[in-house]
Amino acid sequence: MGIKGLYHVIADEAPEAIKTGEIKNHFGRKVAIDAYDDLKTTRIEITANGPSSMSIYSFLVAVRSDGQQLMSDTGETTSHLMGMFYRTLRIVDNGIKPLYVFDGAPPKLKSGELAKRFARKSEANEQHEEAKETGTAEEVEKFSRRTVRVTREHNEECRRLLKLMGIPFIVAPTEAEAQCAVLARAGKVYAAASEDMDTLTFNSPILLRHLTFSEQRKEPIQEIHLDKTLEGLNMDRDQFIDLCILLGCDYLDPVPKVGPNTALKLIREHGSLEKVVEFIENDPKKRYSIPEDWPYKEARELFLHPDVRSADDPECDFKWDAPDVEGLVQFLVNEKGFNEDRVRSAAQKLQKNVKTAQQSRLEGFFKAVPKTEAEKKDLKRKHEDKVAEAKKKKKEDAKTKKESKARTHIST
Numbered sequence: 001m002g003i004k005g006l007y008h009v010i011a012d013e014a015p016e017a018i019k020t021g022e023i024k025n026h027f028g029r030k031v032a033i034d035a036y037d038d039l040k041t042t043r044i045e046i047t048a049n050g051p052s053s054m055s056i057y058s059f060l061v062a063v064r065s066d067g068q069q070l071m072s073d074t075g076e077t078t079s080h081l082m083g084m085f086y087r088t089l090r091i092v093d094n095g096i097k098p099l100y101v102f103d104g105a106p107p108k109l110k111s112g113e114l115a116k117r118f119a120r121k122s123e124a125n126e127q128h129e130e131a132k133e134t135g136t137a138e139e140v141e142k143f144s145r146r147t148v149r150v151t152r153e154h155n156e157e158c159r160r161l162l163k164l165m166g167i168p169f170i171v172a173p174t175e176a177e178a179q180c181a182v183l184a185r186a187g188k189v190y191a192a193a194s195e196d197m198d199t200l201t202f203n204s205p206i207l208l209r210h211l212t213f214s215e216q217r218k219e220p221i222q223e224i225h226l227d228k229t230l231e232g233l234n235m236d237r238d239q240f241i242d243l244c245i246l247l248g249c250d251y252l253d254p255v256p257k258v259g260p261n262t263a264l265k266l267i268r269e270h271g272s273l274e275k276v277v278e279f280i281e282n283d284p285k286k287r288y289s290i291p292e293d294w295p296y297k298e299a300r301e302l303f304l305h306p307d308v309r310s311a312d313d314p315e316c317d318f319k320w321d322a323p324d325v326e327g328l329v330q331f332l333v334n335e336k337g338f339n340e341d342r343v344r345s346a347a348q349k350l351q352k353n354v355k356t357a358q359q360s361r362l363e364g365f366f367k368a369v370p371k372t373e374a375e376k377k378d379l380k381r382k383h384e385d386k387v388a389e390a391k392k393k394k395k396e397d398a399k400t401k402k403e404s405k406a407r408t409h410i411s412t
Contacts, residue, residue, distance in 0.1 A: 003198045008260060010229050017226075018223070026211075028096075029096055029097070031091075034180050034194035077154070085346070093349065099167075099183070101169070107174050107251070107306075161331065164323065173307045177204070178308050185205060191205075195210075201241055206223060233264075245296050246266065252296060255288055256288065277290055
């Protein structure tokens with residue numbers, strides 16, 4: 001799930017924190033990609049390894065033929081390999097050097113959320129079987145996607161593929177997003193790439209979204225900067241974490257009736273979750289109620305001090321190698337039934353692009369000059385003016401729309 005509604009809060013309150021652009025704009029950059037990304041939908045599976053891989057899951061769902069997953073002649077699913085192979089090639093083809101980070105065991109506090117997802121998955125299985133008996137083709141396809149299962153074998157095969165491609169990967173002790181954030185803060189990579197907004201909560205300086213989307217989706221890459229987010233929200237990191245918990249995270253049940261606007265208002269007015277909880281419990285109007293089991297302090301601690309490998313750990317020393325062409329042919333062609341000409345052609349392109357990606361961006365040679373306090377205040381004032389102007393325009397547009405609707409109603 002990540003952090004519910006956080007992107008829209010940032011877009012409304014700190015728009016300057018978000019940049020959009022083409023994938024080619026990230027040429028020459030190293031990026032840590034969260035391979036185990038929790039989906040914000042019910043389409044997820046719990047396996048013996050913990051939460052499913054979002055990248056692998058999305059390939060199993062998206063890379064299909066006539067509604068069915070792609071399979072080899074022997075009946076083995078190959079959608080995950082097809083997706084991982086060609087999406088990674090696309091990333092490298094644009095001059096980006098990817099590092100995949102896989103989840104380890106989920107934190108104990110996350111078990112409640114995982115159990116709910118498992119229950120939803122079981123329900124989807126039942127609905128899928130019922131749809132096959134009585135439903136339309138569209139309903140069968142919808143529930144079929146929700147029952148997709150990512151197995152340990154799928155994960156291991158993707159890691160084997162990455163190794164043959166010369167693409168590095170590491171396994172995090174727990175949350176992949178937290179490990180990506182460590183690498184980004186240490187400067188080992190430019191950014192963390194994930195669809196989950198909690199990557200920012202784990203203190204990644206830059207989050208890239210939509211990087212692993214297919215080319216057909218035509219989605220621009222979103223680049224979200226944490227420093228500008230905090231500046232626009234006028235919060236420090238502790239308050240930002242408390243906001244994220246109140247918005248709704250993977251570790252706790254949400255507070256009923258508290259949406260993004262209310263969560264933002266509560267943190268701004270009271271400053272911390274301790275004060276928010278105190279206000280809610282003592283509120284004579286009883287507008288909100290804290291769930292019975294709501295260990296927000298433990299959730300905060302997981303964001304502040306997650307179980308990660310330090311950036312100087314030997315496990316975090318990674319490099320990009322030339323692909324093992326014959327190994328790829330053996331695995332993808334001989335074992336999985338891929339087309340040999342396509343695999344060899346892709347491998348040659350990979351070899352060429354790995355060399356090209358050795359070029360460095362100019363930003364690697366220069367250090368940004370820190371802004372003075374006066375400059376920061378000036379930027380903050382301009383940002384507040386811009387936000388106020390945007391809100392004013394929104395109200396005026398709503399008023400105009402309401403008046404127009406009223407005139408139309410009178411005339412009829």
